Amino acid sequence: MLIKYLQEKLNAQVITVTVDVGQGEDLKAAGEKAKKLGVLKHFSIDAKDEFAKDYIFPAIKANALYEGKYPLSTSLSRPLIAKKMVEIAEKEGANGLAHGCTGRGNDQVRFDITLGSLAPEMKIIAPVREWGLTRDEEIAYAKTKGIPVSDSAKKYSIDASVWGRAIECGLLEDASQAPPEDAYEWTTSPEKAPNTPEIVTITFEAGVPVAVNGKAMVPLALIEEVNKIAGRNGVGRIDHIEDRIVGLKSREVYECPAATVILEAHKDLEKMVMTRHEVLFKQQIDAQWVFLAYAGLWVDPLKDDLDAFINKSQENVTGEVKLKLYKGSLQVIGRSSPNSLYDKNLANYNIKTSFNQSYSKGFIELWGLQTRMYNTLKKASSKKPKAKKA
Numbered sequence: 532m533l534i535k536y537l538q539e540k541l542n543a544q545v546i547t548v549t550v551d552v553g554q555g556e557d558l559k560a561a562g563e564k565a566k567k568l569g570v571l572k573h574f575s576i577d578a579k580d581e582f583a584k585d586y587i588f589p590a591i592k593a594n595a596l597y598e599g600k601y602p603l604s605t606s607l608s609r610p611l612i613a614k615k616m617v618e619i620a621e622k623e624g625a626n627g628l629a630h631g632c633t634g635r636g637n638d639q640v641r642f643d644i645t646l647g648s649l650a651p652e653m654k655i656i657a658p659v660r661e662w663g664l665t666r667d668e669e670i671a672y673a674k675t676k677g678i679p680v681s682d683s684a685k686k687y688s689i690d691a692s693v694w695g696r697a698i699e700c701g702l703l704e705d706a707s708q709a710p711p712e713d714a715y716e717w718t719t720s721p722e723k724a725p726n727t728p729e730i731v732t733i734t735f736e737a738g739v740p741v742a743v744n745g746k747a748m749v750p751l752a753l754i755e756e757v758n759k760i761a762g763r764n765g766v767g768r769i770d771h772i773e774d775r776i777v778g779l780k781s782r783e784v785y786e787c788p789a790a791t792v793i794l795e796a797h798k799d800l801e802k803m804v805m806t807r808h809e810v811l812f813k814q815q816i817d818a819q820w821v822f823l824a825y826a827g828l829w830v831d832p833l834k835d836d837l838d839a840f841i842n843k844s845q846e847n848v849t850g851e852v853k854l855k856l857y858k859g860s861l862q863v864i865g866r867s868s869p870n871s872l873y874d875k876n877l878a879n880y881n882i883k884t885s886f887n888q889s890y891s892k893g894f895i896e897l898w899g900l901q902t903r904m905y906n907t908l909k910k911a912s913s914k915k916p917k918a919k920k921a
């Protein structure tokens with residue numbers, strides 16, 4: 532549709548790019564569809580490994596959950612797609628960049644800012660945003676032009692990457708109603724999941740997962756494996772009200788099986804190896820990182836600055852986390868690390884250790900000094916007779 536518009540209305544020679552970030556799209560069919568529409572050239576890029584290593588892994592280190600819920604499965608892929616578009620546009624000598632985003636979502640923000648930063652000399656065109664067509668009108672228009680639209684695309688608006696699947700529109704717009712079962716494809720419904728729990732162990736090295744159940748894997752294969760394990764146990768379904776960058780609130784449904792498990796495990800391991808000061812401070816850094824990644828500011832220098840801190844903070848995040856998956860629920864049930872700051876003997880009430888509890892009384896005396904002073908003053912002033920108003 533976009534192609535037809537660019538050719539007919541702008542008289543443009545069109546080059547198309549499909550970037551595979553794990554959306555499960557038939558890449559060959561996409562290329563053939565483009566060629567049928569008379570594009571000058573079509574490029575098909577498998578970016579799944581790069582996506583896993585350079586986009587998802589940093590998000591794991593940053594415990595990235597937008598508004599505490601959404602693992603950024605769509606958001607993270609946008610700056611990578613934009614980067615690939617620019618690489619090809621430069622190589623082919625293009626003078627403009629087009630994307631198919633509407634004027635209501637987050638993706639237009641991510642594409643416009645990333646494309647505009649990486650290729651400031653090129654014109655950015657967003658025909659769908661300019662048209663202002665509704666989804667139904669878009670589907671009807673595609674029909675008149677003989678452009679095929681899949682059944683599921685008619686029912687929901689779907690976007691997927693290896694890090695998860697987002698489902699929007701259709702019946703899901705009624706935020707008071709549970710998502711229909713057919714919205715989900717990667718996760719078994721918890722009711723139908725196996726009746727025995729599955730235990731999975733994830734090994735981390737310097738903040739990133741490197742093995743599942745003792746088997747070493749490259750980033751992409753590891754994520755795919757955890758997607759399968761969690762998916763068959765009904766783990767990873769997310770339903771929340773999300774604040775879009777453009778101010779709208781939207782009801783979002785996701786299934787992010789691997790992300791849900793890996794992020795939970797990573798956060799747990801961090802708490803075992805980091806000091807309390809690191810844990811609390813990093814929560815603020817993580818929140819800022821997540822916001823930038825969600826809000827289209829992946830290429831802002833602040834993100835690099837935060838990455839420098841986060842990478843340094845991960846040096847000790849090495850160890851194993853054991854999780855139990857059962858009918859949609861997920862629980863960490865054990866963890867261990869050579870860098871653990873947890874010492875079972877120190878915390879034990881029955882053993883004499885280097886933790887000298889006779890110091891506790893004095894510590895509390897100083898720790899609560901100002902709090903006690905404040906409350907003592909408050910009590911004294913509440914007992915004083917009130918001054919009469921003149």
Ligand code: ARG
Nearest residue numbers: 605606637688689690697699
């Ligand atoms: N709200 C999410 C985001 O902005 C997901 C959007 C997914 N898009 C879709 N067409 N379903 O990152």
